[in-house]
Amino acid sequence: MKPCRLYTCWIILVALCLWKSPVYGQSMAPNESLLGKAYELVHSNPEEAVKIGQYLLKNNPSDIQKAKFYLLLAESYWAKGDYNNSVINVFEAGKFADKAGDDEKIKILLLKSQLFRTLYLDNQSKRCLEEATEKISGLKSKEEQGYFEAKILIGNSVMYLDRQNYQSAFELLQKADKIYQPAFSKNASLQQEFYVAKARAFVGLTKIDSANYYLAKALKLSKTQKNSDYLNEIALLNELGLVYFHEKQHARAIDTLLVSMRMASTLKNEALLKVINKQLGINYLALNDKKNYQLFDNKFLKTYDNVEESEQDAVNSAYNLISQEQESDFQKAKSRYADYFYLAVGALIFVLIMGLLLWLKNYLKKKRLKEIISYLEIKTNNVVKLQPEKRETNKKISIPLETEQVILTKLKRFENSIRYTNKEMSLAVLAGQFDTNTKYLSEIINKHYQDNFNTYINKLRITFIIGKLKEDPNYMHYKISYLAEKSGFSSHSSFATVFKSITGIAPGTFIDLLKEETEALKQEKMNSHAS
Incomplete structure (x- = not known):
């Protein structure tokens, strides 16, 4: 006992020195290595482990560290048999578990399950084991997965054992022996726990020889352990005492149980002392030693009352904390669903x-295209189909009416041809073809079309190329320079300039809009045929 306390004091002293160190404050606050040292004391000197845990919590730990430190406290109180404080601290650890790793979450759930099982809250215990099982897949290490799967299986089997369902426990443990052998081979403490559980099942099934076999294996393993694990040792010794009782080796059972009692007294675990006192009393009674029977029976009754009161407090705390946890989970879920x-x-x-904007954009595009096409059709009618108006104007040149009619007829035939696409076409050339002079021709174009000769020719050319674009889809894929040459313009740039001045948009934009309109018409036809 004293060496353990001296060792603990030394740990705390070193931690205080490190905490005051600037280097420690930057890189090691709070001291994770101190946590590891504290865990070495949990199953041999839990009271000192509690002091270390409380000290660590005072140093402004992170949420992840809080989950670890509260779990340390919960496990230490569990080792002391103080179930109420263990329940309170394991639920505190659970509050910070979201930010901890899956391994810490599983440890918290396993301890909760262990506490609930001890307090006969079996449904809650099973739910914790189920949650722990779901989280195992999130572990990266296969070794960790195997370890925790084995722990969960042992937890389920111990629940059967505590409820005296020995056959179900035995069947479960038989499976574990084959499946989790790799995990057992790497963790002696886990394997010892498994052997003791299997021995309990055999004792319950009254197969004492088989129970002795596994207890002998557990004893052999316990001698190889570097750190003292009084909880596992007490479980082993208590089971040995029970076997000796069945074999009527009562003196040997008493010696074994007295060793177990010394360990339980070191832990100050009244729950374990209750069980040991009861077994000692029964063995003394079997030897007809009434004095010692009375002594240990009185101790049993005293510890029984204390443990009952402690367990009742723990059950009340558990129900309150479960309600708070459920309310918190409900609020989180409500907030999450609201989000x-x-x-x-x-x-x-x-x-x-976005759909409305796309529809509006498409609608405006179509509307714009229709307006452009309507505009061009009007222009075409004005250029090609419009009959020359006869109206009185202030004539600059006097042209005989008969000559005027002849020239208008020739202009009509000229518009119905494609001679205007000739690059060499000019006022003089056309006047020569009409057997008239340039003044007469220019005056008649101005009078009846309200345009000069160049504008008149350009409109004919643009109308021609627009007609080609609308009638022959291949034209929409030709280069602008080809369209310019085809309609009689001497260059790409002059064609583009004239096209925009007449239509209001560039030729490339017009072709893109025309393509969209063509595709839309095709789609409408396909839809109408399908319906």
């Missing part, structure tokens, strides 16, 4: 707005 709802509504509004 999802607002996100969904926001996404829906966004989709609707």
Whole structure:
């Protein structure tokens, strides 16, 4: 006992020195190595482990560290048999578990399951084991997965053993022997726990020889352990005492149980002392030693009352904390679903707005194209189909009416041909072809078309190329320079300039819009045929 306390004091002294060190404050606060040292004391000197845990919590730990430190306290109180404080601290650890790793979450759930099982809250215990099983897949290490799977299976088997369902426990442990042998071979403490559980099953099934076999294996393993694990040792010694009782080796059982009692006294674990006192009393009674029977029976009754009161406090705390945890989970779920709802509504509004904008953009494009096409059709009618108006104007040149009619007839035939696409076409050339003079021709074009000769020719050329684009889809894929040459313009740039001045948009933009309109018409036809 004293060496353990001296060792603990030394640890705390070193921690205080490190805490005051600037280097420690930057890189090691709070001291993770101190946590490891504290865990070495949990199953041999839990009272000192509690002091270290409380000290670590005072140093402004992170949330992840809080989960670890509260778990340390919970396990230390469990080793002391103080179930109420163990329950309180394991639930505190659970509050910070979200930010901890999956291994810490599983450890918290396993301890909760162990506590609930001890307090006969079997449904809650099973749920914790189920949650722990779900989290195992998140572990990266196969070795860790195997270890925790074995711990969960042993936990389930111990629940059967505590409820005296020995056959179910035995069947479960038989499976573990084959499946989790690699995990057992790497962890002597886990294997010892397994051997003792299997021995308990055999004792319950009254197969004492088989129980002796596994207890002997557990004893052999316990001698190889470097750190003292009084909880495992007490479980082993108590089971040995029970076997000796069945074999009527009562003196040997008493010696074994007295060793177990010394360990339980060191832990100050009244729950274990209750069990040991009861077994000692029964063995003394079997030897007809009434004095010692009365002594240990009185000790049993005293510890029984204390343990009952402690367990009742723990059950009340457990129910209160479970209710708080469920309320917290409900609020978190409510908040989460509210977030999802607002996100969904926001996404829906966004989709609707984007859909409306796309529809509006498409609608405006179509509208613009229709307006352009309508505009061009009007221009075409003005250039090609419009009958020359006869109206009185202030004539600059006097042209005989008969000559005027002849020239208008020739202009009509000229418009119905494609001679205007000739690059060499000019006022003089056309006047020569019409057997008239340039003044007469220019005056008649100005009078009846309200344009000069160049504008008149350019409109004919643009109308011609637009007709080609609308009638022959291949034209939409030709280069602008080809369209310029085809319609009679001497260059790409002059064609583009004239085209935009007449239509209001560049030739490339017009072709793109025309393509969209063509595709839309095709789609409409396909839909109408399908319906």
